[in-house]
Amino acid sequence: MTTDGHTIPNYMAIFWWLLGLTIAEIAWAVLPHHSELVLAGGIVALAIVKAVLVAMYFMHLKFERRTMGILFASTLILGVILVSVGIGELVLPRPGYARGVVHGPTVD
Amino acid sequence: MEHAEAITFDPHAEEDRTSTGIPHDKMGMWIFLCSEVMFFTGLIGSYIVLRFGSTWPDPKHTLNIWLTAGNTFILICSSVTMVKALEWIQRGDTGKMKLYMCLTLLGGSTFLSVQIYEYRHLLHEGFNPHVSLFGSTFYTMTGFHGFHVLCGVVCIAFCTGKAFLGKYTPEHHLGIEVLGLYWHFVDLVWILLFAIVYLI
Numbered sequence: 001m002t003t004d005g006h007t008i009p010n011y012m013a014i015f016w017w018l019l020g021l022t023i024a025e026i027a028w029a030v031l032p033h034h035s036e037l038v039l040a041g042g043i044v045a046l047a048i049v050k051a052v053l054v055a056m057y058f059m060h061l062k063f064e065r066r067t068m069g070i071l072f073a074s075t076l077i078l079g080v081i082l083v084s085v086g087i088g089e090l091v092l093p094r095p096g097y098a099r100g101v102v103h104g105p106t107v108d
Numbered sequence: 109m110e111h112a113e114a115i116t117f118d119p120h121a122e123e124d125r126t127s128t129g130i131p132h133d134k135m136g137m138w139i140f141l142c143s144e145v146m147f148f149t150g151l152i153g154s155y156i157v158l159r160f161g162s163t164w165p166d167p168k169h170t171l172n173i174w175l176t177a178g179n180t181f182i183l184i185c186s187s188v189t190m191v192k193a194l195e196w197i198q199r200g201d202t203g204k205m206k207l208y209m210c211l212t213l214l215g216g217s218t219f220l221s222v223q224i225y226e227y228r229h230l231l232h233e234g235f236n237p238h239v240s241l242f243g244s245t246f247y248t249m250t251g252f253h254g255f256h257v258l259c260g261v262v263c264i265a266f267c268t269g270k271a272f273l274g275k276y277t278p279e280h281h282l283g284i285e286v287l288g289l290y291w292h293f294v295d296l297v298w299i300l301l302f303a304i305v306y307l308i
Contacts, residue, residue, distance in 0.1 A: 047303035
């Protein structure tokens with residue numbers, strides 16, 4: 001069936017995908033991992049896939065005009081830049097500052 | 109006579125107003141959601157920097173993953189019922205639309221109830237916003253999300269009431285569509301928060 005100029009997606013199929021990915025996420029989280037990066041990477045990747053499914057099919061972003069996609073994508077790009085700068089603060093070396101040590105004004 | 113036609117009142121006229129090809133209500137909601145993306149990105153970004161920039165306890169030792177996994181399932185279900193309500197009004201079945209709106213309201217209310225139960229339990233255990241950096245970021249992020257869910261539940265209750273009053277038709281149902289966008293966004297944010305705060 002078609003409404004508003006696009007075919008109605010199979011919402012139940014999306015639901016089963018979301019459910020399966022949630023189970024996979026939890027399984028990945030409870031499994032023992034040698035590296036925290038592997039644990040975090042797997043979980044974030046699965047969460048992003050779920051978020052994309054919700055945005056594309058439930059929020060109908062896949063069927064919307066291009067303007068809407070550009071509007072939403074521009075915000076996401078700004079968000080990615082914001083988070084990247086924060087992560088950069090963590091991973092890039094800063095001369096004179098030891099990682100994890102808070103340098104504040106000294107009180108005598 | 110021309111003047112008489114010009115002032116004829118159409119209760120749905122505002123719904124269809126557009127200058128971009130996208131109804132103003134829908135465009136307004138999308139712009140609002142873009143601002144919300146930045147808001148939650150700020151919170152999540154700060155959390156990531158704090159989480160990986162200092163010593164952090166394992167969330168699985170403090171939080172009940174299984175309870176929250178169940179709650180995540182409930183929120184995903186409510187997102188499905190919301191989109192099904194839109195589908196049925198588009199298909200012309202107002203009865204099923206009302207049923208799915210009620211189910212969405214039930215799902216949202218259940219999610220909030222479980223979150224309140226979780227907070228009570230954690231506070232009873234001594235895990236409060238003052239106890240650690242993890243505590244303060246946990247309550248800030250989940251609290252703001254919970255507030256968004258609360259706003260959504262209030263709006264869903266309002267729209268469900270309107271649905272029972274027969275205000276939505278297969279031709280005019282923009283209110284449900286716009287509310288659905290907000291509700292799915294709340295679900296989307298929770299998907300990310302659950303992964304980042306509870307599982308990592």
